Amino acid sequence: MRVRTTLSLLVLFSGVGSSCPQATVDPPHPDATDHLIFNSVLALLERWPNTLYRNGHTIVPATIPPGTLLYHGSPYPALPTNREWLAFDFEHAYLFTFATDAPGAAYVTTYATSRALRVAYFDGSSAAKLDDGPMDTQDILLWGEGRPDMYRKDIERLAELCKWAREYGVDGFVRMEYHFEFMLCDFTDGLDVVSTRRLLPRDPYPLPPNGRGRPRTDTSSDAAQHAFTASSAAAREETPQEPRPIPRPEGWKGSLPSASMTYFEAIVAAARHNRAPGETRVRPDYAGLITFYDRAFESLVEVRRGVPRLRHRVANISSADASRAHAEIAQVFRRAPGGGSGVNWGSVARGVVDTYAERLDLLRFLVDPTRSMYRNVTERAGVVRAQLLTMLTAYISLEDVPSLDRDTDAGDRVWAAPIVARCAESQTAHFLLDTMTPQERRIRDAVQGTQTEICRRLGTMWLDAFDIQVWTDEDKISKALGRWRREVGELMAWLGWPEWVRCEPACGVGSMCYVATWPFWLGDDPTDLSPRCISRSDPFGMNEGSLAVVD
Numbered sequence: 171m172r173v174r175t176t177l178s179l180l181v182l183f184s185g186v187g188s189s190c191p192q193a194t195v196d197p198p199h200p201d202a203t204d205h206l207i208f209n210s211v212l213a214l215l216e217r218w219p220n221t222l223y224r225n226g227h228t229i230v231p232a233t234i235p236p237g238t239l240l241y242h243g244s245p246y247p248a249l250p251t252n253r254e255w256l257a258f259d260f261e262h263a264y265l266f267t268f269a270t271d272a273p274g275a276a277y278v279t280t281y282a283t284s285r286a287l288r289v290a291y292f293d294g295s296s297a298a299k300l301d302d303g304p305m306d307t308q309d310i311l312l313w314g315e316g317r318p319d320m321y322r323k324d325i326e327r328l329a330e331l332c333k334w335a336r337e338y339g340v341d342g343f344v345r346m347e348y349h350f351e352f353m354l355c356d357f358t359d360g361l362d363v364v365s366t367r368r369l370l371p372r373d374p375y376p377l378p379p380n381g382r383g384r385p386r387t388d389t390s391s392d393a394a395q396h397a398f399t400a401s402s403a404a405a406r407e408e409t410p411q412e413p414r415p416i417p418r419p420e421g422w423k424g425s426l427p428s429a430s431m432t433y434f435e436a437i438v439a440a441a442r443h444n445r446a447p448g449e450t451r452v453r454p455d456y457a458g459l460i461t462f463y464d465r466a467f468e469s470l471v472e473v474r475r476g477v478p479r480l481r482h483r484v485a486n487i488s489s490a491d492a493s494r495a496h497a498e499i500a501q502v503f504r505r506a507p508g509g510g511s512g513v514n515w516g517s518v519a520r521g522v523v524d525t526y527a528e529r530l531d532l533l534r535f536l537v538d539p540t541r542s543m544y545r546n547v548t549e550r551a552g553v554v555r556a557q558l559l560t561m562l563t564a565y566i567s568l569e570d571v572p573s574l575d576r577d578t579d580a581g582d583r584v585w586a587a588p589i590v591a592r593c594a595e596s597q598t599a600h601f602l603l604d605t606m607t608p609q610e611r612r613i614r615d616a617v618q619g620t621q622t623e624i625c626r627r628l629g630t631m632w633l634d635a636f637d638i639q640v641w642t643d644e645d646k647i648s649k650a651l652g653r654w655r656r657e658v659g660e661l662m663a664w665l666g667w668p669e670w671v672r673c674e675p676a677c678g679v680g681s682m683c684y685v686a687t688w689p690f691w692l693g694d695d696p697t698d699l700s701p702r703c704i705s706r707s708d709p710f711g712m713n714e715g716s717l718a719v720v721d
């Protein structure tokens with residue numbers, strides 16, 4: 171027998187119409203995580219949201235399909251034979267071709283996957299060498315506890331991860347810093363070499379400088395063979411601005427690619443994966459999505475209370491909950507891929523965001539009294555009402571009006587309840603639970619919880635808006651507009667969609683919208699993630715001592 175998902179609401183409202191029982195939807199519990207799980211599902215493999223919310227809470231099995239091009243940069247011609255890092259874009263790999271002990275040599279090898287590679291993806295900025303949370307999910311997977319001593323020891327970490335991978339038939343790991351990276355455990359299995367080219371050496375200078383308003387490079391990373399090898403070696407030089415000759419190709423005239431532009435082009439390549447559909451060369455298997463926002467991990471509930479999402483720490487998990495997580499991780503990664511319902515949960519979440527992100531933004535604009543494009547509150551209220559009606563039209567039946575004898579002051583809210591109920595279950599009621607993995611049911615619940623809260627807030631506003639055009643008391647209308655402002659503001663804050671974090675006004679052609687990512691802090695405060703327009707011609711503010719930021 172197939173079990174259909176039904177909201178308890180629907181049972182309550184089964185007698186739609188005058189016999190409707192007195193029930194409305196409750197606001198989400200203060201500890202609710204539906205919106206957080208929803209956000210994670212929505213944003214997998216998108217750079218922008220995973221930069222804003224860098225302490226990832228998700229581990230998900232994923233596939234890199236056959237025929238996917240990957241890049242490896244090195245100052246040495248020898249190819250890796252064991253475990254190493256790969257880049258998804260050439261620009262990212264090219265960055266790693268410089269070393270002080272091999273100046274003038276730059277090799278980039280292009281590989282193609284020869285079969286589907288099975289990987290584990292850690293969301294958030296899981297490759298950022300920061301000790302305040304981005305690596306927590308890896309720590310829990312490996313050691314069952316946070317390991318602040320390990321956050322810079324990426325070589326050791328990769329060795330440990332690959333030990334784990336062998337046990338589960340996993341080929342490697344996908345993480346993100348300012349770009350996505352792929353850590354492959356065995357270069358001899360699953361890759362074909364497409365080409366190895368000795369390319370133009372990149373100039374080691376001018377290096378992006380450290381300091382305020384400037385990107386910073388990690389000068390003390392002990393991840394010797396990885397990522398910032400080249401940059402850290404160069405950054406240790408006392409006078410990075412001092413041009414030093416590097417061997418140039420014979421007959422070459424003019425500049426070589428400069429260090430700062432090479433860095434910046436890697437950032438630019440990364441930014442191409444900012445928003446949906448994100449880094450599409452990795453396909454997440456939603457049916458195996460493990461999230462530490464599951465409230466079953468009770469030890470994390472209290473430590474999150476009142477703490478902004480940027481500072482949520484998976485490392486606060488109790489050992490009992492970590493054991494539970496381990497059991498779930500083992501269960502998921504032992505399962506054959508491709509199980510579950512086949513529902514594309516990313517697309518389901520995206521559908522909700524596509525439907526409401528822009529409209530809520532518009533609603534916020536319309537109720538904002540500082541945007542005075544209306545002659546009076548009556549006119550403004552009418553426009554807001556029209557927008558609310560647009561957002562609810564799909565759910566309003568002919569019966570959904572207050573009864574004529576209603577006593578408005580008695581707070582009769584029940585007449586709008588069926589509208590809210592239909593809206594709340596619109597995205598999820600059709601799903602068949604019995605085909606879903608436990609992980610999918612959790613996502614289903616998160617989508618439903620998120621959609622429900624959107625509908626509850628819209629319904630609350632509609633209670634006022636329904637007959638506001640016949641109100642004559644301007645003061646009363648103003649108060650309703652104030653309530654709507656609060657409703658929209660609280661809803662958008664709760665949802666926390668990355669769509670609403672952007673450069674305003676939008677950056678011009680000569681610049682790029684950017685938020686700080688490790689190791690490029692464009693400012694002194696690592697928690698300052700306000701988006702800024704960065705000059706494309708002088709991204710690091712190295713010309714004439716100007717700042718990189720062009721506001």
Ligand SMILES: *[C@@H]1O[C@H](CO)[C@@H](O)[C@H](O)[C@H]1NC(C)=O
Pocket residue numbers: 316473483485486
């Ligand atoms: C959470 O973990 C962090 C890092 O381990 C620690 O600094 C903090 O005190 C913990 N918070 C609680 C409430 O245990």
Ligand SMILES: *[C@@H]1O[C@H](CO)[C@@H](O)[C@H](O)[C@H]1NC(C)=O
Pocket residue numbers: 545546548549
């Ligand atoms: C508000 O503006 C509308 C025009 O948009 C006008 O018809 C109406 O009379 C005005 N109401 C008041 C109270 O001034």
